[in-house]
Amino acid sequence: MSKPTLYLQSKPEDIAKYVIFSGDPRRVEKIITQLENVTEVSVNREYHTYTGFYQGVRITVTSTGIGGPSAAIAMEEMYECGMEVAVRLGTVMGLKDNLGHFIIPSAAMRWESTSKEYVDASFPAVANHELVEIMNESVAHNNRVSENGIVCSTDGYYTQMKESRLSKKMGTDVLGTFSGLQKYNIAGMDMESGVVLTLGNLMDIKACTVTLATVLDNLKEEIPHEERIEEERILAKIVLDGLVAYDKKEKQND
Numbered sequence: 001m002s003k004p005t006l007y008l009q010s011k012p013e014d015i016a017k018y019v020i021f022s023g024d025p026r027r028v029e030k031i032i033t034q035l036e037n038v039t040e041v042s043v044n045r046e047y048h049t050y051t052g053f054y055q056g057v058r059i060t061v062t063s064t065g066i067g068g069p070s071a072a073i074a075m076e077e078m079y080e081c082g083m084e085v086a087v088r089l090g091t092v093m094g095l096k097d098n099l100g101h102f103i104i105p106s107a108a109m110r111w112e113s114t115s116k117e118y119v120d121a122s123f124p125a126v127a128n129h130e131l132v133e134i135m136n137e138s139v140a141h142n143n144r145v146s147e148n149g150i151v152c153s154t155d156g157y158y159t160q161m162k163e164s165r166l167s168k169k170m171g172t173d174v175l176g177t178f179s180g181l182q183k184y185n186i187a188g189m190d191m192e193s194g195v196v197l198t199l200g201n202l203m204d205i206k207a208c209t210v211t212l213a214t215v216l217d218n219l220k221e222e223i224p225h226e227e228r229i230e231e232e233r234i235l236a237k238i239v240l241d242g243l244v245a246y247d248k249k250e251k252q253n254d
């Protein structure tokens with residue numbers, strides 16, 4: 001019998017080949033309401049991990065909290081357990097006129113530091129093309145709009161995404177960050193895509209991120225609360241439907 005992993009307290013037999021990573025543990029509790037025959041694998045720190053079935057496909061869902069370091073731990077431990085496909089399901093700050101859009105980035109800028117602990121900054125954080133296509137189709141089937149631009153992942157929330165009392169005291173140019181990235185045609189900002197896509201490539205597994213633009217730069221606009229609840233439910237359905245479509249395609253190719 002293998003030992004459970006350190007933080008996600010998981011063994012290979014607990015974990016499906018398809019793993020969904022979601023930042024907020026409370027979002028995980030909502031996602032699993034769309035699954036059947038759900039088993040709690042573990043609830044430890046920010047990591048809430050469950051495995052269940054969606055239309056007959058075995059899927060694990062886990063949370064990673066906020067930021068790259070804890071996302072890397074989750075990716076590593078799921079890889080130890082045999083993960084073959086990793087999908088980050090989360091939210092993103094839109095940098096265009098894209099509030100409410102489903103952003104499935106083709107790649108991420110690696111402004112965060114965690115992925116640089118693994119590999120040089122020149123290594124690209126690219127999503128798996130096949131998964132991106134399948135998730136695009138799933139967005140369309142769910143009557144929503146998808147976008148495949150590049151996102152930027154960062155470590156700083158109150159230094160790069162939202163002005164704060166301290167950022168103002170220190171004269172940090174948060175608004176300048178947005179205009180700089182907009183010049184590069186960046187679709188949005190989050191904190192984990194750079195890590196998930198980089199590690200996915202290093203692990204030689206398939207990885208992508210599927211995100212909902214819930215806010216615009218500096219939180220100048222936000223999706224209203226009730227609408228956000230419904231759109232996050234659809235976000236989960238998009239990812240689950242996408243994984244089922246991927247699984248079907250895999251089986252046809254076998």
Ligand SMILES: O=P(O)(O)O[C@H]1O[C@H](CO)[C@@H](O)[C@H]1O
Pocket residue numbers: 022023024065066067089090091092157189190191192
């Ligand atoms: O909604 P999640 O997946 O947590 O993602 C985003 O929300 C958090 C910041 O508000 C960061 O983790 C960011 O990447």
Ligand SMILES: O=c1cc[nH]c(=O)[nH]1
Pocket residue numbers: 091092093161189190191214215
């Ligand atoms: O403020 C936000 C909201 C969603 N995602 C982020 O990364 N930041």
